[in-house]
Amino acid sequence: MVDKFIGDGVMGVFGVPSAHEDDPERAVRCALAVLEAVEELQLPARIGVNTGEVVVVADRHYTEGVVGDVVNTAARLEGVAPVGGVLVGEATWRATRALFEYEPLIPVVVQGKADPVPVWRAASARGRLGVTVDRAPATPFLGRDGELRRLQEHYQRALAERSVQLVTVGGEPGVGKSRLVREFRAFVDARPELVNWRQGHCLPYGEGISFWALGEVLKAQAGVLEFDDPASVAAKLADTVAGTVEAPTERQWLETRLAPLLGLAGDPQARTGTPEQAESFTAWRRFLETVAARRPLMVVVEDLHWADGALLSFLHHLAEEAAGVPLLVVATARPELFDRDPGWGRRPAGRSVTIALEPLSDADTAGLIAALLGRAVGRDQAHATLLGRIGGNPLYAEQVCRMLDDRGLLEGDGGTLRLVAADTVLPDSLQALIAARLDTLAPELRALLQDAAVVGTVFWPGALLAVGGRDPERTRADLDELAQRAFIRAARGSSVAGEAEYAFWHNLTREVAYGQLPRAARIARHRAVAAWIERVAGDRAMTLDVARADAHYRRSLALVPAGDPDRARVLEKAAEAAQQAGRAVQAERLLDEAIEGFQARGDHLGAGDAMARQARVRWYRGETAQARRLIADAIALLEREPPGPELADACLEMGKEVWTSGRPQEALDWLRRAMTLAERIGADDIRQRALQIRGCARDEIGDLGGLDDVRESVELGLRLGLGRGTALAYGNLGAELFELEGPAAGIRAMEAGLELCRRRGINEVAHWLSVSVVECLSDLGRWDDALALADQLLARHRDLDQAYEGVSLTARKAHILACRGAVAEAVALKDRFLPRGRDIGDPQVTSNILPIAAFIEQAGGSLDAALALVEELERATRDGPACYRADPLPMVARICRAADRPELAERFLAGADAPAARYRHCLATAHAVLAETEGDLEVALGHYTAAATGWEEFGVVLEQGQALLGAGRCAARLEAAGSARAPLGREVLGRARAILDRLGATTLVAETDRQLAESAS
Ligand SMILES: Nc1ncnc2c1ncn2[C@@H]1O[C@H](COP(=O)(O)OP(=O)(O)OP(=O)(O)O)[C@@H](O)[C@H]1O
């Protein structure tokens, strides 16, 4: 309601007299609509929107008004809003941030408020239509009243019956399917009820991504933008799911299943027809149902004739199974769809219909021509011929009128136009007509349009320049001309920062232009475009829009036949895209083929490089042995050629592999070789990565100067402007500090790395850093945060695809759960991480997971199994670096004490002398436990006390609590035996209890309580 006019100001109130949950959304939509309207009138205006509780007063004139702090602030926001802008306060922003594009501004000072108020500027509503660009039609809408009414009836039914309706609009290209849907949307928009309209389109190539259209629908729902980086895509998905679904377990499941649709990990296509896919279908349907339950949902899928079987079966599933919610699915399709799937549109009976669009009548076509030409046209023979050729196809009408105009084939004749010799120039098919129009273009313009056709229905000048051979100025001018001649049109905003955005006027123009390109030219262009997409954000590589780069690489892959000399290179690129998209299995397959291709052609450099990549993929997947074999083979191949960056890179990879397998000394040799080569060829980036690994390896042989290497690597990375390399260096710095100074220092470095990753969208490294953050958090005693983050990360890597990280994460989580008494759950997790971890075999993994597995066995009452694992760990770390032996010592010693096996702990202590502070505390703890096991309580008390202080300073809360528990236990026993110097036992136990209780470490709290009870008696 409009509350009042104040001078030239207007105040509107939403949610009075009755409030709706979407009042903030209504207010912001209204504000944007008002601005757009006054902009057309060229009036300056500004708007402030605020949300909160107000007092509604009825004054003596019996009109209502609202007052309160919220109103004052709203007025103030309006006062400081930029002209032509909508400024919103925090509550409004929170309630609507998924729905609108917001730009944070500098907080404003408001009278009567101590702190500046944070404000956001609403830029635009987020694409409720997915990524397709919308445009106002150029012609009046003619002759489809019946069809439009049928759509409206299904809409009413969906709402009234809360049922699912599937309407397929079928017809020839250009007959008006999309237009009909557009007019239907105008009807929906004009309805009083709020409805969610989500639209996606199928890509015009079969081997594209099966569920692309569904991905667009989800993107629109979640407010995901083109070129959003994966981290924000994931965050938006989480927000959307959280805002839609109540139950946390359900949320987790949905997020995991929805993520692949947004290009975040996993490929739903790879598993067509499997139970796996059935589960995804269920999840996607459940999500759409939940959305529809809150507000009627329209799902529009354009160009269904291009969809593959997988998407069709999902839509069938949706229409058959969804129930009890208002959901209308509208699909548009050319006749091919019905050729391919004759049963389409008949099921489910009664809820699925097909609206077949017939040609327009001659009368409507004549009306359309007149509207297009802006004047009546004389009804002569030429006009009749024209009508015949148009055959009721409005797109043909549009195109032909443009052509007649272009070619000067119209003559003014008083108030009417007359066609001149039209029959000579009328091609008989729509495609031929469009081709004829393209022929009228100058060769450069036509070439530009063809390149644009490769990019997509929507395209950017940058992508066209990337194809090559063009001058930016000239390109802009050419695009203007193409827009003026109505082949393309400029979009209002752009989805790519700093780039103008254009779209084809009609799909079919794009198809015809694309079809004119020879195949070889298409391949080259798809690759150039994919490379441009990679470059758009520099270092972000493909992560900036994996799905899009991916689509181009897949497309070029489909075009390059087996045996083509170029195929291996394309495969390598496609593999990289797949890997970044989280489809490790597919990446592996593509690389195998690439390696084979390079080898077949005797291209050692290509093969070696691809093998080094393959080694990395395998390593992350936890297949360390294969990775090592591959890298060795790669080096052997590369050594046959003059040394270059490929060899330097492979040596570096080998250095890393050897280091992670627990042989730091040998790693140093490889790294030296990599660095010498890198220096010789001036490859600073390779040097930068080698330095950080060298630092870590030096540290492991007890040379603490390694830290300087890692620091230098960070600095070098920053200086060189490297993204990935610098982020990795931060991670390694964090790992070093984690050992030397404690988890707080570690987390600070990781966070610096994460910040860099966020800024540059380096998703894959961000994931690794986050895994380390989980470790720091659990050390710091922030267990709830650690668990939440671990779950979030694990959800992204189901099936432990990235086993190397997944194994450690799962173990961390299981450890916390076991400490908190959830033993059964911990045991189930252990059964998953233990075998995978053993396969990996690297000491940094085994020394992490074996003690946790042993601890879980002990907690589950299987002391023998726990001991067997300790023995296994002892053997595994016997000949390796000391740190891997020192790290698990506290847990090992405690298990040995429980089993009364001091000699096993003793054996473990040999070779565990690592210099870093962390390990000194580990050793102190182990000595304490061992002394206690051997009954030397006095000595034990001393070590426990030192360990407790050490861990406290270092910042590992659980160990501090356990050391205090040990100290208290020893002190209390000494007191009971009458040999204590001072009665400290109960006080120390009390301190231990407080710490353990804060962690929620229930089993240890219970043990502390037993000790306290014992000491009281
Ligand atoms: N009933 C109509 N009245 C006036 N103009 C129309 C009508 N139907 C379609 N048009 C115009 O004709 C052109 C082609 O229509 P549209 O894009 O809807 O075709 P389509 O059937 O979706 O084609 P395609 O199969 O290629 O997607 C558009 O410019 C549209 O505005």
Ligand SMILES: [Mg+2]
């Ligand atoms: Mg269409």
